[in-house]
Amino acid sequence: MSGAGPLQGLVVVELAQMLAAPLTGMLLADLGATVIKIEPPTGDATRRAGQEVNGLSSWWRLFGRNKYSVTIDLKKPKGRDLALRLIDDADVLIENMRPGKLEALGLGPAELHVRNRGLVILRVTGWGQSGPYKDRVAFGTQAEAMSGFAFGNGYPDGPPTLPTFPLADGVAGYLGAYGVMAAVWRRDRDPEKRGQVVDLSLFEALFGLLGPQATTFDQLGTVAMRQGNRSPVSVPRGIYRTRDDRWVAISCATEEIVARGFAAIGRPELIEDPRYSTRQARRERIDDVDEIMQDWIGRNDLQTVVSRFTEAQATVAPVYTIEDILQDPHFSARETVVEVDTTDIGPIKIQNVFPRFDETPGAVRWSGREVAGADNSEWLIERLKLTEEDFADLRNEGVV
Amino acid sequence: MSGAGPLQGLVVVELAQMLAAPLTGMLLADLGATVIKIEPPTGDATRRAGQEVNGLSSWWRLFGRNKYSVTIDLKKPKGRDLALRLIDDADVLIENMRPGKLEALGLGPAELHVRNRGLVILRVTGWGQSGPYKDRVAFGTQAEAMSGFAFGNGYPDGPPTLPTFPLADGVAGYLGAYGVMAAVWRRDRDPEKRGQVVDLSLFEALFGLLGPQATTFDQLGTVAMRQGNRSPVSVPRGIYRTRDDRWVAISCATEEIVARGFAAIGRPELIEDPRYSTRQARRERIDDVDEIMQDWIGRNDLQTVVSRFTEAQATVAPVYTIEDILQDPHFSARETVVEVDTTDIGPIKIQNVFPRFDETPGAVRWSGREVAGADNSEWLIERLKLTEEDFADLRNEGVV
Numbered sequence: 001m002s003g004a005g006p007l008q009g010l011v012v013v014e015l016a017q018m019l020a021a022p023l024t025g026m027l028l029a030d031l032g033a034t035v036i037k038i039e040p041p042t043g044d045a046t047r048r049a050g051q052e053v054n055g056l057s058s059w060w061r062l063f064g065r066n067k068y069s070v071t072i073d074l075k076k077p078k079g080r081d082l083a084l085r086l087i088d089d090a091d092v093l094i095e096n097m098r099p100g101k102l103e104a105l106g107l108g109p110a111e112l113h114v115r116n117r118g119l120v121i122l123r124v125t126g127w128g129q130s131g132p133y134k135d136r137v138a139f140g141t142q143a144e145a146m147s148g149f150a151f152g153n154g155y156p157d158g159p160p161t162l163p164t165f166p167l168a169d170g171v172a173g174y175l176g177a178y179g180v181m182a183a184v185w186r187r188d189r190d191p192e193k194r195g196q197v198v199d200l201s202l203f204e205a206l207f208g209l210l211g212p213q214a215t216t217f218d219q220l221g222t223v224a225m226r227q228g229n230r231s232p233v234s235v236p237r238g239i240y241r242t243r244d245d246r247w248v249a250i251s252c253a254t255e256e257i258v259a260r261g262f263a264a265i266g267r268p269e270l271i272e273d274p275r276y277s278t279r280q281a282r283r284e285r286i287d288d289v290d291e292i293m294q295d296w297i298g299r300n301d302l303q304t305v306v307s308r309f310t311e312a313q314a315t316v317a318p319v320y321t322i323e324d325i326l327q328d329p330h331f332s333a334r335e336t337v338v339e340v341d342t343t344d345i346g347p348i349k350i351q352n353v354f355p356r357f358d359e360t361p362g363a364v365r366w367s368g369r370e371v372a373g374a375d376n377s378e379w380l381i382e383r384l385k386l387t388e389e390d391f392a393d394l395r396n397e398g399v400v
Numbered sequence: 401m402s403g404a405g406p407l408q409g410l411v412v413v414e415l416a417q418m419l420a421a422p423l424t425g426m427l428l429a430d431l432g433a434t435v436i437k438i439e440p441p442t443g444d445a446t447r448r449a450g451q452e453v454n455g456l457s458s459w460w461r462l463f464g465r466n467k468y469s470v471t472i473d474l475k476k477p478k479g480r481d482l483a484l485r486l487i488d489d490a491d492v493l494i495e496n497m498r499p500g501k502l503e504a505l506g507l508g509p510a511e512l513h514v515r516n517r518g519l520v521i522l523r524v525t526g527w528g529q530s531g532p533y534k535d536r537v538a539f540g541t542q543a544e545a546m547s548g549f550a551f552g553n554g555y556p557d558g559p560p561t562l563p564t565f566p567l568a569d570g571v572a573g574y575l576g577a578y579g580v581m582a583a584v585w586r587r588d589r590d591p592e593k594r595g596q597v598v599d600l601s602l603f604e605a606l607f608g609l610l611g612p613q614a615t616t617f618d619q620l621g622t623v624a625m626r627q628g629n630r631s632p633v634s635v636p637r638g639i640y641r642t643r644d645d646r647w648v649a650i651s652c653a654t655e656e657i658v659a660r661g662f663a664a665i666g667r668p669e670l671i672e673d674p675r676y677s678t679r680q681a682r683r684e685r686i687d688d689v690d691e692i693m694q695d696w697i698g699r700n701d702l703q704t705v706v707s708r709f710t711e712a713q714a715t716v717a718p719v720y721t722i723e724d725i726l727q728d729p730h731f732s733a734r735e736t737v738v739e740v741d742t743t744d745i746g747p748i749k750i751q752n753v754f755p756r757f758d759e760t761p762g763a764v765r766w767s768g769r770e771v772a773g774a775d776n777s778e779w780l781i782e783r784l785k786l787t788e789e790d791f792a793d794l795r796n797e798g799v800v
Binding site for chain 2: 006007009054131132139141145148154158159161165175176178179182183186194200204207210212214218220222223224227228229239250251254310314323325345349351352354358360
């Protein structure tokens with residue numbers, strides 16, 4: 001059973017483009033679910049999104065991995081019928097159209113549940129299925145701005161700062177996979193085996209992990225301001241420049257770790273010094289604290305800094321680029337990055353399946369299909385029992 | 401069944417402190433699982449972490465919500481025995497001790513699986529259960545530095561930038577909840593009903609959502625540099641200052657949205673101008689593009705900017721603080737923030753349960769227990785059938 005993944009037997013149909021919903025689909029496929037991605041006959045827009053490798057988006061190669069690709073034009077009645085037949089046999093439908101669009105295609109939850117009452121339907125949008133902004137166009141950037149993330153990210157003397165990767169989509173993709181499995185588990189225990197609709201919004205997925213800001217504002221009136229690399233909880237905490245022009249991150253979240261950190265830089269006496277012996281005291285002299293750290297770190301090479309802090313059981317980490325990651329022995333020992341074959345450019349490097357299951361770990365079986373409809377034959381002809389002639393007709397009509 | 405949550409019937413024991421693993425526990429509890437948090441008799445360290453509200457951490461109030469609190473000293477043999485008896489009846493154990501510590505307490509997976517073969521064990525650590533760094537002390541900061549996140553966050557002329565909230569813990573908490581449910585689902589379908597160990601590391605959880613950087617570096621040799629509010633995919637994309645000194649985020653991920661954005665600022669002709677008509681062209685003149693956007697936005701108030709972009713079906717969002725969030729009609733309509741009662745300070749505001757299930761939505765039933773061991777009576781006396789005298793003895797011995 002090893003390699004098969006814990007979700008072997010779960011069948012998922014994905015009607016979704018960039019990026020949160022396809023990430024949920026990828027997580028399910030990584031753990032062994034059968035994920036059938038329906039693309040328009042012209043190919044999913046994600047195939048052309050972002051940086052391309054040999055004419056095919058690297059995002060597609062990642063987020064499309066382990067999924068089957070079937071092409072269907074949902075706007076054509078015959079296409080809708082094919083999609084319905086695939087969904088009839090599925091446990092889960094993942095979609096991220098704007099609210100109402102699925103219904104307009106004749107694929108709304110009410111209709112689907114008449115045919116397949118056990119279907120779990122994950123609906124992913126920027127603003128959710130309800131509320132005054134539900135019809136607004138939204139990408140992750142809007143969620144990053146309105147959840148409170150951007151306001152708190154960056155420097156006090158600079159503007160709010162967005163991430164340079166799709167953070168809101170990423171966290172929503174993770175949360176969506178949880179939502180799907182919670183709904184599937186409940187369905188399986190329900191005497192009537194009923195599926196339900198799970199409404200996942202990017203803004204709430206990100207807001208949900210920003211911490212207790214609603215409570216602290218409500219009770220204390222505080223709004224967390226941008227503070228660069230500093231932290232409200234941990235002093236010292238920052239990114240410092242080493243003598244060999246590398247960056248290193250230090251954080252001291254407990255008093256014990258602070259003492260070890262001061263010992264690591266050869267200043268164990270500081271933890272007894274009333275100017276630095278409590279978090280409150282250090283916070284009041286935070287510029288001094290950062291200067292003490294930067295001074296010692298700036299006189300040592302990265303390797304020395306990491307060794308000294310590690311030996312002292314303090315917390316330290318070099319700031320890595322992907323180039324560093326690919327050379328690191330820990331990433332290597334854990335096979336955090338693996339190789340997977342492609343039909344056009346041979347093996348490529350790609351992240352492994354996370355988290356790790358000791359009995360049924362799942363695997364990267366293939367990367368995003370190079371050709372849209374690569375699995376039409378298996379799913380439309382073999383499973384739905386179209387004849388070759390029917391299929392050729394549908395192709396000529398632009399349905400598949 | 402409404403309000404009960406899809407995970408009603410799932411029993412989870414949590415042996416975990418700040419922050420990823422307790423977030424997983426919270427997500428499970430939010431959806432109706434019975435989550436029994438075992439604290440040391442002196443109380444969990446999270447009770448004193450970060451900003452306090454009336455002497456109790458706001459993080460605790462959030463991450464402890466919907467959980468039962470039971471106090472047990474695991475280092476005492478009688479304490480271990482109580483924990484084992486609770487775990488015997490559980491579906492899931494969540495723990496985040498350093499690798500080997502659970503085993504040293506006599507609570508390792510091998511021993512637990514002898515007693516309860518169906519137990520799913522989620523193990524959350526900074527570096528995972530294997531590899532050369534597994535014994536290093538690690539908090540989220542180290543994962544944020546070594547996953548590649550920090551290097552890419554911030555400005556090209558500034559240092560790598562860490563988040564000011566526990567991002568790595570947050571994404572790992574989300575991914576852990578998915579991992580738990582995938583393992584539970586597999587166990588339930590396994591003829592032998594076997595649980596397994598799920599190894600979740602903070603660094604891989606975060607690395608897993610940073611995108612296809614391994615592929616692009618491997619194939620193209622590119623390393624994504626910090627670029628402030630700009631994006632490699634979307635031009636224009638940024639945060640701009642309005643006339644009334646607010647910030648607004650704009651992103652234009654597709655050519656259609658770019659055209660609408662230019663129309664929104666009264667410059668529809670730009671999309672026909674060869675200097676701005678393709679993403680490649682705009683990227684080459686990105687300073688000009690940002691200046692054009694900032695110029696118009698700087699001459700208008702936030703309200704006008706948002707209205708104009710929204711009417712044009714372009715993407716726009718004000719940069720919100722938590723204060724803005726609590727006043728916003730969309731957050732309000734969706735009840736993104738709700739009130740929950742406490743025993744010490746009355747009702748407090750707290751985020752709702754995400755995502756939203758239409759049949760069994762779950763609920764915020766209570767916030768983190770104000771008193772450690774608040775549920776000892778229910779779980780130790782009633783469920784484990786300790787007598788009041790036994791319980792009093794255990795209390796005197798410091799076991800509970």
